[in-house]
Amino acid sequence: MSDARLTGDDLRDAWAVLSATERLEGFQHLKRAEADEFFLGLSTHEQAAMLRAMPSAERRLWLRLLAPDDAADLVQELPEAERAFFLGQLDDVSRREVVALMAYAEDAAGGLMSPRFARLRPEMTVDEAIRYLRRQARERLETIYYAYVLDQEQRIRGVVTFRDLFTAPGGKPLAEVMHTAVISVPDTMDQEAVARVIAEHDLNALPVVDADGRMKGIVTVDDIVDVVQHEATEDIQKLGGMEALDTPYMETGFGAMVKKRGGWLAALFLGEMLTASAMAHYEHEIARAVVLTLFIPLIISSGGNSGSQATTLIIRAMALGEINGRDWWLIIRREVAAGLALGGILATIGFIRILVWQAVFHSYGPSFVRIGLTVSFSLIGVVSWGTIAGSMLPFIVKRFGFDPATASAPFVATLVDVAGLIIYFNVAEVLLRGTLL
Amino acid sequence: MSDARLTGDDLRDAWAVLSATERLEGFQHLKRAEADEFFLGLSTHEQAAMLRAMPSAERRLWLRLLAPDDAADLVQELPEAERAFFLGQLDDVSRREVVALMAYAEDAAGGLMSPRFARLRPEMTVDEAIRYLRRQARERLETIYYAYVLDQEQRIRGVVTFRDLFTAPGGKPLAEVMHTAVISVPDTMDQEAVARVIAEHDLNALPVVDADGRMKGIVTVDDIVDVVQHEATEDIQKLGGMEALDTPYMETGFGAMVKKRGGWLAALFLGEMLTASAMAHYEHEIARAVVLTLFIPLIISSGGNSGSQATTLIIRAMALGEINGRDWWLIIRREVAAGLALGGILATIGFIRILVWQAVFHSYGPSFVRIGLTVSFSLIGVVSWGTIAGSMLPFIVKRFGFDPATASAPFVATLVDVAGLIIYFNVAEVLLRGTLL
Numbered sequence: 001m002s003d004a005r006l007t008g009d010d011l012r013d014a015w016a017v018l019s020a021t022e023r024l025e026g027f028q029h030l031k032r033a034e035a036d037e038f039f040l041g042l043s044t045h046e047q048a049a050m051l052r053a054m055p056s057a058e059r060r061l062w063l064r065l066l067a068p069d070d071a072a073d074l075v076q077e078l079p080e081a082e083r084a085f086f087l088g089q090l091d092d093v094s095r096r097e098v099v100a101l102m103a104y105a106e107d108a109a110g111g112l113m114s115p116r117f118a119r120l121r122p123e124m125t126v127d128e129a130i131r132y133l134r135r136q137a138r139e140r141l142e143t144i145y146y147a148y149v150l151d152q153e154q155r156i157r158g159v160v161t162f163r164d165l166f167t168a169p170g171g172k173p174l175a176e177v178m179h180t181a182v183i184s185v186p187d188t189m190d191q192e193a194v195a196r197v198i199a200e201h202d203l204n205a206l207p208v209v210d211a212d213g214r215m216k217g218i219v220t221v222d223d224i225v226d227v228v229q230h231e232a233t234e235d236i237q238k239l240g241g242m243e244a245l246d247t248p249y250m251e252t253g254f255g256a257m258v259k260k261r262g263g264w265l266a267a268l269f270l271g272e273m274l275t276a277s278a279m280a281h282y283e284h285e286i287a288r289a290v291v292l293t294l295f296i297p298l299i300i301s302s303g304g305n306s307g308s309q310a311t312t313l314i315i316r317a318m319a320l321g322e323i324n325g326r327d328w329w330l331i332i333r334r335e336v337a338a339g340l341a342l343g344g345i346l347a348t349i350g351f352i353r354i355l356v357w358q359a360v361f362h363s364y365g366p367s368f369v370r371i372g373l374t375v376s377f378s379l380i381g382v383v384s385w386g387t388i389a390g391s392m393l394p395f396i397v398k399r400f401g402f403d404p405a406t407a408s409a410p411f412v413a414t415l416v417d418v419a420g421l422i423i424y425f426n427v428a429e430v431l432l433r434g435t436l437l
Numbered sequence: 438m439s440d441a442r443l444t445g446d447d448l449r450d451a452w453a454v455l456s457a458t459e460r461l462e463g464f465q466h467l468k469r470a471e472a473d474e475f476f477l478g479l480s481t482h483e484q485a486a487m488l489r490a491m492p493s494a495e496r497r498l499w500l501r502l503l504a505p506d507d508a509a510d511l512v513q514e515l516p517e518a519e520r521a522f523f524l525g526q527l528d529d530v531s532r533r534e535v536v537a538l539m540a541y542a543e544d545a546a547g548g549l550m551s552p553r554f555a556r557l558r559p560e561m562t563v564d565e566a567i568r569y570l571r572r573q574a575r576e577r578l579e580t581i582y583y584a585y586v587l588d589q590e591q592r593i594r595g596v597v598t599f600r601d602l603f604t605a606p607g608g609k610p611l612a613e614v615m616h617t618a619v620i621s622v623p624d625t626m627d628q629e630a631v632a633r634v635i636a637e638h639d640l641n642a643l644p645v646v647d648a649d650g651r652m653k654g655i656v657t658v659d660d661i662v663d664v665v666q667h668e669a670t671e672d673i674q675k676l677g678g679m680e681a682l683d684t685p686y687m688e689t690g691f692g693a694m695v696k697k698r699g700g701w702l703a704a705l706f707l708g709e710m711l712t713a714s715a716m717a718h719y720e721h722e723i724a725r726a727v728v729l730t731l732f733i734p735l736i737i738s739s740g741g742n743s744g745s746q747a748t749t750l751i752i753r754a755m756a757l758g759e760i761n762g763r764d765w766w767l768i769i770r771r772e773v774a775a776g777l778a779l780g781g782i783l784a785t786i787g788f789i790r791i792l793v794w795q796a797v798f799h800s801y802g803p804s805f806v807r808i809g810l811t812v813s814f815s816l817i818g819v820v821s822w823g824t825i826a827g828s829m830l831p832f833i834v835k836r837f838g839f840d841p842a843t844a845s846a847p848f849v850a851t852l853v854d855v856a857g858l859i860i861y862f863n864v865a866e867v868l869l870r871g872t873l874l
Binding site: 144198232273300302320 | 669
């Protein structure tokens with residue numbers, strides 16, 4: 001590859017396998033316009049890593065390229081000790097904006113918004129507004145397509161789009177042109193909820209107000225795409241039974257990754273140890289009827305799988321706002337019915353399997369019908385229990401103030417395994433007493 | 438609740454528990470402006486259901502409210518037999534647009550785009566362009582903020598934003614003002630890939646071109662929020678070990694839901710039956726050393742959990758485009774190391790657990806150290822196998838042309854369970870021969 005012709009796409013393709021030094025070197029070979037676009041396309045985490053790898057003299061240029069909300073995110077990625085230095089690289093106006101934004105939690109509306117929005121007054125005419133915005137177009141505003149009409153206390157009176165201005169008579173005051181039903185969100189609202197408001201109302205921009213109702217900034221839909229991606233990734237990783245990584249898989253250090261996976265794996269392991277205790281409790285039965293052990297993995301995994309399906313469905317529906325905490329009663333009715341139906345399907349397959357193996361291999365001795373019934377009834381019980389536990393656990397976890405996604409499939413499976421063993425051995429005791437037990 | 442004061446928010450809150458008739462009734466009580474917004478905020482599926490519930494006379498009004506891409510999606514939701522009737526409700530121009538869009542797959546760029554974009558010619562001056570767009574603002578264009586400069590063959594020569602027009606001298610020709618490096622995508626590109634292009638380049642609008650390079654429409658970022666949400670939901674549901682539902686949980690019919698869950702549950706159950714065969718193979722060993730069975734659920738579930746973590750991480754990283762098919766070699770090295778580390782952690786905890794129980798309850802007889810070593814070595818083997826199988830399965834599934842998300846956690850767990858039993862009993866045979874076995 002000839003250095004002179006390195007493009008942003010080339011660099012992006014090779015990115016994952018490059019070291020920090022190689023990344024910087026490649027980046028410095030890009031043409032200026034391409035380098036700008038490439039830098040803005042990086043994640044905050046990658047931008048921070050790149051800036052830290054650069055000679056100090058170059059940092060200012062790239063830091064100033066960022067919108068204040070992105071700059072605030074970047075500064076928050078840095079170690080405490082380096083923040084003051086980076087803030088010092090900004091011009092005064094930007095620094096004040098960035099510091100104000102840093103007061104908000106990164107995942108709140110306030111941390112997501114840009115303070116650079118277009119402001120108009122209700123008494124302006126349409127022509128005045130267009131002329132004013134035309135001058136403002138040179139400023140680094142987030143968007144000039146939406147302009148907010150504010151009163152003297154910075155409270156939102158209405159909103160106009162360019163399209164409104166262009167189709168209205170030039171002499172009309174804005175107060176008669178603007179839309180007055182403006183949806184806004186508080187600066188403390190969680191970004192996941194902000195994303196839902198934007199998606200639900202199909203908005204392109206959403207004003208953010210403080211506790212006194214004063215407009216502080218706008219969140220635009222392009223920021224929301226990243227939020228939605230990021231929140232889905234977090235939920236998916238939690239559903240896989242680990243802590244969310246926060247950084248892309250290939251860029252997560254080995255130690256950090258082992259810690260985030262190992263913590264949950266160890267916790268699940270400790271929970272799963274209860275199965276060893278439960279099994280020990282039935283050691284006597286196992287010794288008398290070894291045939292019972294053959295179906296243990298089959299039965300407990302079926303409970304785990306049905307629980308995994310139920311918890312995944314409920315957690316996602318909660319994240320999308322399709323169901324909320326009060327709906328548990330609707331859901332338990334549905335899931336009990338689903339559990340019985342699904343358990344019935346598996347029970348039928350399991351019973352047939354035992355009959356066939358008995359006919360062909362004579363695997364299970366004279367009590368094969370009772371063994372088959374034991375497996376089938378256990379499956380109905382375990383699968384139903386799996387769907388109930390799987391669908392209710394997200395509600396319980398949420399009630400205690402945790403993210404419902406913590407009720408991951410492996411977590412549910414671990415709970416269901418112990419219950420599954422107890423169900424199985426109790427069914428066996430009833431059905432096999434006097435024959436095998 | 439007084440009907441006269443029913444708001445869109447009230448209706449949205451009650452939505453999940455209302456029947457189709459109640460929904461329509463509530464909707465018809467909304468004020469016109471609120472009803473518009475409410476209708477546009479519904480999913481395509483809900484819009485279709487609502488229209489079908491309405492008297493024919495009212496349908497036209499609501500159908501015409503939709504942008505052509507949304508109308509095309511809606512018509513595609515309808516049963517084949519009703520489509521012609523609904524298309525007949527549209528005006529001629531819209532109908533032609535909708536029919537053209539229906540030729541595209543719903544999840545391709547062509548099915549996502551709007552054909553109503555602002556077109557300019559390179560020889561126009563800035564002032565001419567502004568005047569032209571001001572007239573166009575009355576048309577139902579998707580956005581007037583981005584205007585595309587096309588040549589006579591409808592090929593993209595450049596793009597200008599309002600901001601560009603407002604800051605440039607009025608007499609300059611567009612050819613000197615426009616940005617010529619325009620990112621566009623083919624109309625056949627999958628919507629997930631379109632979403633990645635938009636997210637990566639932080640675009641607000643993305644032009645779509647046909648095979649001859651002619652511009653056919655634009656995809657805007659607000660459509661992409663829905664795509665990203667929808668694709669994440671699909672992946673999450675597949676990761677939970679079922680078919681994606683395609684409709685919200687509360688709106689999915691009971692039969693459809695049982696089918697989508699039952700199919701995978703039965704398939705996993707058939708796979709898991711291999712554990713019964715594996716166990717039968719070791720029946721002799723189990724009869725001689727019942728103590729071995731106590732740890733079976735613990736060991737196989739640990740393999741399942743580590744596999745679930747690995748497959749989830751890889752599937753998500755693939756969906757985000759962070760890794761691709763060629764990266765498997767980088768990943769297997771990383772995952773083998775992670776598996777050994779994680780297995781080592783669990784092995785240590787398991788060994789301590791056995792020592793403690795032996796000291797307190799004398800649970801495991803004189804061979805307790807060998808039993809502890811058997812469990813520990815098995816855990817290292819099973820957990821490592823789990824991470825390898827979990828991380829490689831998405832690559833294999835993808836290679837065969839399926840969605841990597843099909844390599845769900847329950848699917849991996851089922852594979853790992855059988856291998857886990859084989860590893861465990863083989864380790865036991867080596868370590869316990871001459872003592873327990």
